[in-house]
Amino acid sequence: MRILVPFEATRPKTRLDGVLDTDERVAFAQAMLRDVLRACRDAGHDPEVVATAEVDVSAPVAVDDRPLSEAVNARLAATDDPLGIVVADLALLTPAAVDRLVAAAADADLAIAPGRGGGTNGLVVTHPDFRVDFHGVSFRDHLDAAEAVGADVTVVDSMRLSTDVDEPADLVEVLLHGEGEAAAWLRAAGFELDPVDGRVGINRRE
Numbered sequence: 001m002r003i004l005v006p007f008e009a010t011r012p013k014t015r016l017d018g019v020l021d022t023d024e025r026v027a028f029a030q031a032m033l034r035d036v037l038r039a040c041r042d043a044g045h046d047p048e049v050v051a052t053a054e055v056d057v058s059a060p061v062a063v064d065d066r067p068l069s070e071a072v073n074a075r076l077a078a079t080d081d082p083l084g085i086v087v088a089d090l091a092l093l094t095p096a097a098v099d100r101l102v103a104a105a106a107d108a109d110l111a112i113a114p115g116r117g118g119g120t121n122g123l124v125v126t127h128p129d130f131r132v133d134f135h136g137v138s139f140r141d142h143l144d145a146a147e148a149v150g151a152d153v154t155v156v157d158s159m160r161l162s163t164d165v166d167e168p169a170d171l172v173e174v175l176l177h178g179e180g181e182a183a184a185w186l187r188a189a190g191f192e193l194d195p196v197d198g199r200v201g202i203n204r205r206e
């Protein structure tokens with residue numbers, strides 16, 4: 001299946017600015033993107049990056065400077081085939097998790113994987129009239145949009161699909177469960193778990 005991977009290439013991951021400088025955010029975001037592309041490919045699919053600027057990865061890249069939802073919706077409108085959409089900041093993604101998302105669309109017009117905090121991390125759209133509306137509480141908005149066009153929905157409950165890396169606390173999950181380039185990049189940059197009382201945090205070695 002064709003899977004779009006939207007990517008903010010110019011100013012990625014601004015919410016990590018407290019722990020990573022600008023160049024580091026670019027490097028880390030690209031490492032996560034490569035992990036996502038590999039998981040999609042290893043699951044037998046055809047990922048296609050939809051990026052705000054050129055990025056050097058081993059997948060087709062379409063540069064599209066329209067806002068995220070517009071860029072994705074233009075592609076939904078241009079095809080009658082099922083189309084996958086997976087965000088680029090899923091550092092824990094595995095081929096098995098991609099398979100689960102795609103398999104969930106076999107019996108539904110829309111398979112959707114929520115992100116933590118109200119977002120949407122993965123979709124497979126088979127209904128011709130469904131359109132995305134990212135940002136804000138997009139998971140709830142996508143359920144409403146599906147209902148409005150009469151699309152039946154399967155929700156995919158997956159730790160690896162729900163863990164998008166937005167904020168410093170999310171780096172804990174990458175250090176704990178990540179097996180790809182993003183986890184390796186973080187470790188090489190000196191990040192380690194900080195098992196304080198209560199929730200585990202992160203620490204960066206000097």
Ligand SMILES: Nc1nc2c(ncn2[C@@H]2O[C@H](COP(=O)(O)OP(=O)(O)OP(=O)(O)O)[C@@H](O)[C@H]2O)c(=O)[nH]1
Binds near residue numbers: 009052067
């Ligand atoms: N093509 C495209 N992708 C985008 C755009 N904005 C965000 N993305 C991608 O969409 C997904 C979700 O993005 P967010 O987590 O909301 O934003 P982000 O830019 O990654 O991070 P923040 O700057 O911290 O909000 C990620 O894969 C981003 O790379 C955009 O305007 N165009």
Ligand SMILES: C[C@H](OP(=O)(O)O)C(=O)O
Binds near residue numbers: 121
């Ligand atoms: C694109 C956006 O991502 P978040 O900011 O929730 O990670 C969303 O899922 O709607």
